[in-house]
Amino acid sequence: MRQSFELLILGSSSASPTSSRNVSAQLLNIAERYFLIDCGEATQIQLRRFKAKFQSIDHIFISHLHGDHFFGLPGLLSSMHLLGRQQPLNIYAPPGLKEVMDKLNKLSDTRLNFPVQWHETSPGTSKMLFEDEKVEVHAFPLQHRIHCNGFLFREKKLPRKIDKFKLEKHKVSTADIQLLRKGLDVLNADGELVKNSELTIDPLPPRAYAYCSDTKYNEEVCGYIQGVDLLYHESTFLEDQAARAAKTFHSTAKQAADIALKAGVKQVLLGHFSARYRVLDDFYTEASAVFPNCLLASDGKLIKI
Amino acid sequence: MRQSFELLILGSSSASPTSSRNVSAQLLNIAERYFLIDCGEATQIQLRRFKAKFQSIDHIFISHLHGDHFFGLPGLLSSMHLLGRQQPLNIYAPPGLKEVMDKLNKLSDTRLNFPVQWHETSPGTSKMLFEDEKVEVHAFPLQHRIHCNGFLFREKKLPRKIDKFKLEKHKVSTADIQLLRKGLDVLNADGELVKNSELTIDPLPPRAYAYCSDTKYNEEVCGYIQGVDLLYHESTFLEDQAARAAKTFHSTAKQAADIALKAGVKQVLLGHFSARYRVLDDFYTEASAVFPNCLLASDGKLIKI
Numbered sequence: 001m002r003q004s005f006e007l008l009i010l011g012s013s014s015a016s017p018t019s020s021r022n023v024s025a026q027l028l029n030i031a032e033r034y035f036l037i038d039c040g041e042a043t044q045i046q047l048r049r050f051k052a053k054f055q056s057i058d059h060i061f062i063s064h065l066h067g068d069h070f071f072g073l074p075g076l077l078s079s080m081h082l083l084g085r086q087q088p089l090n091i092y093a094p095p096g097l098k099e100v101m102d103k104l105n106k107l108s109d110t111r112l113n114f115p116v117q118w119h120e121t122s123p124g125t126s127k128m129l130f131e132d133e134k135v136e137v138h139a140f141p142l143q144h145r146i147h148c149n150g151f152l153f154r155e156k157k158l159p160r161k162i163d164k165f166k167l168e169k170h171k172v173s174t175a176d177i178q179l180l181r182k183g184l185d186v187l188n189a190d191g192e193l194v195k196n197s198e199l200t201i202d203p204l205p206p207r208a209y210a211y212c213s214d215t216k217y218n219e220e221v222c223g224y225i226q227g228v229d230l231l232y233h234e235s236t237f238l239e240d241q242a243a244r245a246a247k248t249f250h251s252t253a254k255q256a257a258d259i260a261l262k263a264g265v266k267q268v269l270l271g272h273f274s275a276r277y278r279v280l281d282d283f284y285t286e287a288s289a290v291f292p293n294c295l296l297a298s299d300g301k302l303i304k305i
Numbered sequence: 306m307r308q309s310f311e312l313l314i315l316g317s318s319s320a321s322p323t324s325s326r327n328v329s330a331q332l333l334n335i336a337e338r339y340f341l342i343d344c345g346e347a348t349q350i351q352l353r354r355f356k357a358k359f360q361s362i363d364h365i366f367i368s369h370l371h372g373d374h375f376f377g378l379p380g381l382l383s384s385m386h387l388l389g390r391q392q393p394l395n396i397y398a399p400p401g402l403k404e405v406m407d408k409l410n411k412l413s414d415t416r417l418n419f420p421v422q423w424h425e426t427s428p429g430t431s432k433m434l435f436e437d438e439k440v441e442v443h444a445f446p447l448q449h450r451i452h453c454n455g456f457l458f459r460e461k462k463l464p465r466k467i468d469k470f471k472l473e474k475h476k477v478s479t480a481d482i483q484l485l486r487k488g489l490d491v492l493n494a495d496g497e498l499v500k501n502s503e504l505t506i507d508p509l510p511p512r513a514y515a516y517c518s519d520t521k522y523n524e525e526v527c528g529y530i531q532g533v534d535l536l537y538h539e540s541t542f543l544e545d546q547a548a549r550a551a552k553t554f555h556s557t558a559k560q561a562a563d564i565a566l567k568a569g570v571k572q573v574l575l576g577h578f579s580a581r582y583r584v585l586d587d588f589y590t591e592a593s594a595v596f597p598n599c600l601l602a603s604d605g606k607l608i609k610i
Contacts, residue, residue, distance in 0.1 A: 015383075015384075015387055016383070016384040016387050017349065017350050017353070017384075018353075019353055019354070022350070041346060041347060041349070041350075041377065041380040042346060042350055044321075044322065044346070045322050045327070045346075045347055045350075048322070048323075048324055049324070065412050065413050065414070066413050066414070067409075067413045068380075070413075071376075071379050071380045071383075072346065074346075074372055075328075075372060075373075075376045078320075078321070078372045078373070078376075079320075079321040079322075082320055082321050082580075083321070096412050097412065099408075100405070100408050100409055100412050103405050103408060104372075104405055107370050107401050107402065107405050108370050108371050108372045108375075109370070109371070109450065110372065146414050
């Protein structure tokens with residue numbers, strides 16, 4: 001079975017929550033690594049509501065320091081603590097957040113029972129934030145009113161798949177599986193060289209997810225997100241509010257679709273909708289006219305990539 | 306019609322939210338003054354959910370600085386700002402909160418469009434926090450792990466009620482109504498003294514609500530809350546957890562009822578239930594055995610006093 005790569009939307013509203021949409025947060029599961037992306041107020045409530053694995057989150061990425069993207073952090077950490085967490089938590093965030101969180105904890109007499117490892121993101125640059133044997137996460141710059149990062153989550157290249165029947169046929173020992181997975185040729189029981197391509201098949205291509213919130217229309221971002229399987233791109237407004245979008249450093253549905261097209265992604269997911277819109281149909285209509293493979297975020301939506 | 310005096314429960318859980326209970330917050334309406342009492346995370350969401358008058362809140366009282374009582378403040382203020390608020394907001398809170406809120410606003414590049422007037426509460430003392438022609442609000446000390454205040458909300462004595470038929474009968478001018486309301490005797494058209502008691506009837510007695518969260522069992526509190534119409538008293542645990550309650554400076558359901566009995570209040574409301582309890586029936590059973598006129602808080606419950 002293929003390793004998991006799925007995204008749970010925890011909030012799809014910009015700025016303020018509405019009766020049906022909470023503010024920004026997403027939970028991404030790649031191969032059972034749980035990455036929380038942004039953490040607006042009440043994210044811990046959304047996590048419970050959608051039965052997400054609360055304590056499995058070991059990495060939290062904060063795109064920028066507008067309140068709708070991080071005001072849920074103090075409560076989430078407090079609840080993790082109260083629920084007995086002991087394993088470390090990594091937080092990747094712009095400079096300044098650690099200091100305020102320390103002050104909040106001091107003020108509320110909170111001493112977390114688990115270590116928090118803070119990783120400062122750097123304004124305006126691209127940087128690898130996390131890597132293990134299966135996944136890597138990169139930050140890249142977005143253009144917003146304040147320092148803001150997008151994030152790229154990428155599976156590592158999977159090992160080559162072994163055809164076990166062919167191992168027997170070519171008298172190759174199972175001890176050589178690790179070499180075969182890496183793509184190397186091996187010697188068989190008769191001392192003959194057997195080509196890797198005789199014994200293995202190509203693995204599925206690695207998948208990638210890119211998160212772009214908040215940002216004005218900016219084609220430079222395409223270089224960082226080229227060809228990803230799923231692009232989340234904010235679309236705070238519809239195109240008739242393009243002037244307002246530009247002024248507030250946000251994007252319209254059409255602009256999000258334009259970026260998806262230019263970056264050659266496979267699918268685009270719109271979110272971060274302004275609270276002024278009750279019904280979102282026009283976002284789909286506008287974006288899909290430019291880029292048909294388009295989804296709208298809604299709280300609780302699970303997207304398998 | 307009698308002026309309003311009603312309490313809306315916005316959260317009834319202690320420490321962490323559960324699937325059915327949010328953390329502490331209550332909205333008290335006395336004569337169209339809206340007082341928010343504590344402001345745990347997601348209070349703004351609860352206000353929307355229960356269709357409360359969001360922007361009518363001019364006074365917020367924070368009992369103490371454990372996160373479940375104030376982590377909703379940054380988001381609430383941000384949304385008030387985004388929704389166009391301009392009128393001043395008063396916040397009554399322990400020392401230190403203003404400084405952290407200022408830092409949060411600076412970090413998130415938030416400049417509120419309305420003035421916030423901060424009023425520091427004083428540890429361990431009783432103090433009048435607010436007064437106008439209809440209501441007064443007092444803080445009084447509770448015994449918790451950190452500095453914590455209870456709050457007493459009291460209607461002012463209502464003016465005497467005029468019997469208009471008797472005004473005519475006794476030839477008293479309507480110009481004298483203000484004097485009569487204050488309880489004074491007046492001269493009639495014939496220059497005769499007419500006793501106030503001939504023309505007016507007693508107003509309804511002023512009502513009072515007391516809020517006690519969080520606190521260990523402490524009989525000294527009875528002096529501040531004697532005879533109130535409704536007492537909210539935390540009951541984080543049931544009596545079989547009395548040792549745990551004492552250790553964490555919380556109360557049990559029985560202890561809350563004991564305080565209600567000793568303070569001679571008319572009705573007691575229990576809340577701040579530990580997340581360990583899914584069903585709350587035992588809280589009612591335990592408390593009502595001591596003090597029958599007992600209610601359990603639940604999110605969205607509206608209590609007319």
